[in-house]
Amino acid sequence: DVKVTQSSRYLVKRTGEKVFLECVQDMDHENMFWYRQDPGLGLRLIYFSYDVKMKEKGDIPEGYSVSREKKERFSLILESASTNQTSMYLCASREGQGSSPLHFGNGTRLTVT
Amino acid sequence: QQQVKQSPQSLIVQKGGISIINCAYENTAFDYFPWYQQFPGKGPALLIAIRPDVSEKKEGRFTISFNKSAKQFSLHIMDSQPGDSATYFCAASTGTASKLTFGTGTRLQVTL
Numbered sequence: 001d002v003k004v005t006q007s008s009r010y011l012v013k014r015t016g017e018k019v020f021l022e023c024v025q026d027m028d029h030e031n032m033f034w035y036r037q038d039p040g041l042g043l044r045l046i047y048f049s050y051d052v053k054m055k056e057k058g059d060i061p062e063g064y065s066v067s068r069e070k071k072e073r074f075s076l077i078l079e080s081a082s083t084n085q086t087s088m089y090l091c092a093s094r095e096g097q098g099s100s101p102l103h104f105g106n107g108t109r110l111t112v113t
Numbered sequence: 114q115q116q117v118k119q120s121p122q123s124l125i126v127q128k129g130g131i132s133i134i135n136c137a138y139e140n141t142a143f144d145y146f147p148w149y150q151q152f153p154g155k156g157p158a159l160l161i162a163i164r165p166d167v168s169e170k171k172e173g174r175f176t177i178s179f180n181k182s183a184k185q186f187s188l189h190i191m192d193s194q195p196g197d198s199a200t201y202f203c204a205a206s207t208g209t210a211s212k213l214t215f216g217t218g219t220r221l222q223v224t225l
Contacts, residue, residue: 004156031211033212035215040122040217041217042119042202042215042216042217042218043157043202043215043218044215045212045213045214048211048212050211058212090156090157092156094211097211098145098206099145099147099162099164101147101159101162102149102157102159102213103158104156104157104158105156106154106155106156107155107156
């Protein structure tokens with residue numbers, strides 16, 4: 001079974017802090033994704049990566065950056081956390097394109113105070 | 114811009130009833146339509162998916178109905194069970210795209 005592991009289940013940070021969310025997958029998938037989940041807004045794509053050191057903006061990249069130095073690891077970075085970034089963050093990986101399924105981690109609940 | 118519109122936002126169904134969740138899309142280039150199921154505290158997981166060359170796909174109690182001309186697709190859960198209580202997301206993508214575009218989600222509660 002594919003396993004996508006997010007390093008923290010809950011995280012509380014202060015406004016202005018730099019925040020790192022880490023994600024590791026164990027199935028050698030090319031593609032990795034960061035989504036945020038908010039009630040009534042569903043899953044919105046922040047960034048994705050289709051290869052090491054490659055990245056593309058998703059639908060809501062403002063205020064975020066990403067890093068993919070190794071194939072199995074994809075990090076989401078909040079350069080200066082703000083209260084409107086309080087959310088559930090979900091990492092996912094996928095083999096190839098088309099109809100291959102997304103495999104999600106269990107999420108990181110980030111609260112910015 | 115909401116490319117995939119999902120309704121209803123929440124749904125309460127009695128045990129044994131039929132749950133129906135609807136989605137509509139705008140991008141005619143979409144050619145892959147999966148549904149994801151998410152239980153509390155867990156990430157979403159693929160439930161069932163369809164391509165537009167068929168109008169219906171059934172897997173156990175779960176059926177996707179697809180209407181290409183109307184640009185709509187729906188999930189039907191027959192004989193709904195309390196264990197089906199979860200949040201359901203429809204999604205869409207093109208065959209060459211890496212990313213999925215998700216709907217806003219439907220929180221289903223199946224009561225005894």
